[in-house]
Amino acid sequence: MPPSYCVNERKPCVRWVEKYFKDCLCNLKDEISFSFGLTSLVFWGVAEIPQIITIFRTKKSHGVSLVFLLTWVAGDICNLTGCILEPATLPTQYYTALLYTITTIVLLLLIVYYDYISRWYKHRQKVNLVRDHEEEKKPLKPPKPTNKSGIPIPNGSPKAAPRQEYYYMSARSLAGSGTPPWGIYMRAAKSGPSAIESIDDSSSDDEAPPASSNNSASQAMPIPRSVAGSYGTFLAAAVNLPLKGNALRQGYIGYGGRKLLQEYEKHSTFGQWLGWLMAAIYISGRVPQIWLNIKRSSVEGLNPFMFVFALVANVTYVGSILVRTTEWESIKANMPWLLDAVICVALDIFIISQYIYYRYFRRREAKDDYKEAGKVAAS
Numbered sequence: 001m002p003p004s005y006c007v008n009e010r011k012p013c014v015r016w017v018e019k020y021f022k023d024c025l026c027n028l029k030d031e032i033s034f035s036f037g038l039t040s041l042v043f044w045g046v047a048e049i050p051q052i053i054t055i056f057r058t059k060k061s062h063g064v065s066l067v068f069l070l071t072w073v074a075g076d077i078c079n080l081t082g083c084i085l086e087p088a089t090l091p092t093q094y095y096t097a098l099l100y101t102i103t104t105i106v107l108l109l110l111i112v113y114y115d116y117i118s119r120w121y122k123h124r125q126k127v128n129l130v131r132d133h134e135e136e137k138k139p140l141k142p143p144k145p146t147n148k149s150g151i152p153i154p155n156g157s158p159k160a161a162p163r164q165e166y167y168y169m170s171a172r173s174l175a176g177s178g179t180p181p182w183g184i185y186m187r188a189a190k191s192g193p194s195a196i197e198s199i200d201d202s203s204s205d206d207e208a209p210p211a212s213s214n215n216s217a218s219q220a221m222p223i224p225r226s227v228a229g230s231y232g233t234f235l236a237a238a239v240n241l242p243l244k245g246n247a248l249r250q251g252y253i254g255y256g257g258r259k260l261l262q263e264y265e266k267h268s269t270f271g272q273w274l275g276w277l278m279a280a281i282y283i284s285g286r287v288p289q290i291w292l293n294i295k296r297s298s299v300e301g302l303n304p305f306m307f308v309f310a311l312v313a314n315v316t317y318v319g320s321i322l323v324r325t326t327e328w329e330s331i332k333a334n335m336p337w338l339l340d341a342v343i344c345v346a347l348d349i350f351i352i353s354q355y356i357y358y359r360y361f362r363r364r365e366a367k368d369d370y371k372e373a374g375k376v377a378a379s
């Protein structure tokens with residue numbers, strides 16, 4: 001049975017923290033560090049919720065870069081494994097990593113749903129609708145080769161427009177009316193992608209790629225493999241890591257309290273490598289988001305609170321590490337985590353500034369230009 005006290009102090013300190021976080025708070029510094037860690041955990045827990053709500057409301061995910069989120073997941077996997085292997089990391093760092101891996105997976109699932117599954121489903125519905133219309137247009141009886149049984153079209157030349165005539169006959173015979181329905185006539189005159197669009201006006205979906213031809217009716221829109229592949233990876237990781245984490249942690253520490261390790265702490269080279277890899281992935285992951293904002297000259301669909309919360313979470317994360325210990329050995333071992341968080345804070349300040357610029361200043365500039373143009377036109 002493991003002892004239920006902090007090893008350095010040889011007494012139980014804050015019991016619930018020991019019990020649930022496997023951490024040892026025996027002085028004010030520990031407590032402040034833990035509070036920072038907990039704040040970071042809470043902010044990371046809610047950071048992605050604003051973006052989830054935005055996507056849910058607009059049913060579009062065009063504002064957030066998919067590559068950025070995929071780098072988050074890749075970084076999260078390195079981070080989780082690194083935290084498990086590197087004894088100098090705090091328990092709150094591990095729990096935070098676990099939490100944001102889960103929230104990012106939820107966010108990505110939502111994007112995959114709206115960008116791929118829902119689009120593919122809408123596309124299939126459109127294709128089916130076109131096929132139904134094609135079927136409706138087909139005559140019940142095939143026309144006779146001679147023109148005798150058909151209803152003559154005024155000034156119509158059957159040779160010049162054989163398809164039209166074919167259509168006139170079948171529609172009249174089916175509807176028993178002298179005039180073909182206008183809308184259907186218009187649709188029949190079109191073909192290919194534009195025809196598909198004109199049928200389904202209700203979904204003003206400009207994202208759905210048009211059908212290339214009528215016989216694509218049974219073809220599903222492909223879901224990119226890269227997305228599907230990374231999905232499997234992170235789901236597997238999410239399921240397996242906590243269990244493996246505990247096992248590894250037990251193996252490393254011998255009992256729940258990680259502080260024990262701080263006495264005869266050995267650093268894990270592999271854990272360090274994973275930490276550096278994680279930092280590189282997280283930092284470079286912001287670039288696609290910054291680039292997307294520049295490319296679109298807009299931040300529409302992007303929720304700035306995701307970055308505001310991430311900023312607070314990263315600042316408190318750094319605080320939790322630095323308040324706990326000022327020993328160089330420990331800081332050095334935590335360097336990838338510290339550096340990553342600091343650089344991400346800087347990049348998030350940049351993204352938030354982009355948001356303010358595109359949202360407020362660019363808009364005002366556009367309005368002024370519009371007014372100016374109006375004045376010129378009036379004079």
Ligand SMILES: NC(=[NH2+])NCCC[C@H](N)C(=O)O
Nearest residue numbers: 072100101104282340341344
């Ligand atoms: N899936 C996540 N939210 N991961 C957290 C990434 C933490 C990293 N410091 C960053 O700000 O990018």
